[in-house]
Amino acid sequence: MAVELGYYTLSVRDLDRAAAFYGALFGWEFTREHERYLHVTNTTVPMGFVSDGPSAQPNLYYHVADIDAALERVRALGGATGQVIESKSGRGCAVTDDQGTEISLWQPAPGFG
Template sequence: MAGEISFFELGVGDFEAARTFYSGLFGWIFEPGPTEGGGYAISTPNVPGGVHGGDPGAGPYLFFRVDDMKAALERVRELGGTVDDFDAGDDDETVARFGRFKLCHDDQGSPFGLHEPPAA
């Protein structure tokens, strides 16, 4: 587990409005996301990201890179953290394009995410 930030996700009420705002502010490039519900993949100069709608007022989700998702999830639980049951898109297309994602909480309840990048 390297632990560097490898992906971010913005939860917003309206992903089209977020696209307009963030592309205007930062010049980020948005491409359609892999799910039928919409959203976008975001290309930035440093860390790739995504934006999804239906989540008004949410803070940004930060995902830390891991090399082995199964081992990382076991370690989270061993250390007293929890792993959410939320479906973060483990279908073949999403995994091939973006990798695997899991939402977790540390032993004090603070949220964070784990990201296993797609195979090269």
């Protein structure tokens, strides 16, 4: 099976302001995962907001069935892996390919994708 985009986040400065803005603009509804993260509850493609400051690009997470196996494969192919982050929506990890390009992988929790 080909791996596809499974989750993405938008980096913003203030989560409450982002919820007010994008909620009014798009009708998005939110649940707070923790103090640095909001999950959007009513979109087809799972997404959220992270309070890492504004960014011109979204953070893309590619859907994998088994993140531990995918991380082993990244390392075997000459890439590098970061720390696995656990959340209600699943397990994610930033990885770098063998040329230095960074992407993220995401294994969804049950009910998230």
